[in-house]
Amino acid sequence: MRQVRSRPVENRPGNPRDEGRGDAGGVPVLDGLEFPGCEQVPMSSVQYEASEQHVEFWDEAAGVAMIADSPGLGHEEPRGLLAGVVERIAQERGARIGRFCAVSLLRYDTRGLRRAMEPDECLYLYPDRANLPAGGSLIVGESDPPDVVVEIDHTTDVRRGKLRVYQSWGFPELWVEVPAAEPPTRRRRRLSGLAIYLLNADGEYEPALASRAFPGWQADEIHAAMNELVITEGAGAILRRVGAALGKRDGTGPEDDPLLRAHRQECRAAGRAEGRVEGRTEGRTEGIGEGRLRERVEMVLATLRERRVAMSPGFPCESSLAALAEASTADIVSASMACRDDADFEDLVRG
Template sequence: MSSDVEETAPAADIAAAEVVPESPSEEHEDFPGCDPVPMSWDDVLAAEGGRIWYWDGDTQTAWVVRDGSADHEVQGSRLASLMTRIALERGTDIHCFGSVYLMLRQPDGRTRRMMAPDQAVFLRPREPGRGDGIALGRDRLPDVVFETDHTTDVQRRKLGIYEQWGFPELWVDVPDAGTPSRPSGLGAGLTIHILEDGKYRRAPKSRAMPGWSAEAIHVALNEPSLSRETMAELARVGRELGASEGTTPEDDLQIRGHRRDAHRVGLRQGRTMGLREGQLLALRRIASRKFAAEFVSHLFRGLDQVEDVEVLAEVGLLIVDCSDAEELERQLAKVLR
């Protein structure tokens, strides 16, 4: 498929259709790595612990993850962390829900079927559900649904259900770190599925996160610590989202506060340890929130030689304003020459 997927309105601005589709009827559901457990809907809502992936109201059966490992939670929490960094650059919040039920309801409002994704991402945060989860035909759908896959269960069953239920974008990540349950033919990598004309099509790049490629997303989710390249990509995605909505990092209270911190913290600590040393400490703290650790160490090997506190104050503004390490280095070259 070509990379220029036709744009549509953001999913968070599209209410689900009033008429919801039937879930595929099969004699036997197929969720590798899960065990069927008899459960009523009240049992599902009251369940604590175990990981329920799917529930069928017709048979009153839940499919619960067998091994109870933390693999799905790890990848989901990593995605939420990445979204936080993108949101800081955009200037407005992005909400991720790692424990939310996606529900297909009966005409009388009772839940008929339910799936639980590893993450549901809302680019324009609003109340996604009404306590019990996100119901088709009632609630706004997430912009991205994310699944970690070690056993091909997403491809074999969940993919078709997500498609039929109309979720606009699905990411499926097979982590670099394998598990005993992973089939030998299931290789690591991330796949983006975008809904077009009611059918999922594989896409090399996300529609919801402009220009973010499947390869780059997979790297960001699996590298031990965020690399310089990943940090730059997160900043780029956030800035592009902000540009389309008229927001900047200055619209985020935390980023706006960094400007004040660069001066206030430096001045306060400077009273006891010297103005210059206090500034450097404050700048390092701010830089560490935005850039990879390796780049910060490289940056301050040079800044430690700067004696002029006015120059350091200007450097502080650049650290806050620059969207990536390359831009910061270019701007610093002008200031420090």
């Protein structure tokens, strides 16, 4: 278990990196980075390695960590819902999407000292060919960066600190979600919603309305997916659209997903079995009907020949067969005995 003392670190003379809480009005500050909703605590490398708390930011040289307030359900629920919708997209795409929700991002400086951050989620579109985090840590500059980093600002505000670090580390896409649920202890000043930041050619983040990693997935659609407990028909259509766009780009589809493929094969097999049963039933019914009609035709032909009634070469024609199929046996016998020719027979049997 992490044993970390929750008290502010003392200002240490001669250490310009430790700015304490000074100018930010109670907000912890380090190297000009602000961490609203966090408490600044002393943390050595040994403490960091043993800690089980969610460390928003840690600086080994300063011996300082920023620990977020207890987030509660309002923080965890959007992350759990995101897992489900990403899986839906992956199924439609036909290829797995890697998710890491307990990973530390580490950056070594020239002295071998570390800075670390812990995001809420990291998404990899191509986990099978990516150099993924090992041992729970992603080393910036060694591991492949995530295609998307997700931060959930329930009690925090990453824009004033962590966002700048993500930018300096060159992470291509950042989602910052402010959940619909209010924090339990205080009202926040920000409206709920999701902001997307894309790294441009100059290495700076720019706000965007839609994701680059997930083609066409709009920020408001992602926010809704992370806050709605039930995937509605409309939301499902959006997820299929995004998954199909990824699949089109990669040449994959739902049939490439092992679980969906197996499920559909089972459904098709069950359908074929059901069809065979229905086919046999329908076949017996049709066979009985055809046999009865054949018997009636033979009876009529025999009767008309016996009576030496003139018959055209095409008798019984299609209309005559239809009349024979619908008429009663008594009407057929009566018409066969009374008709003058085959045309008269058809008129009589129709009544």
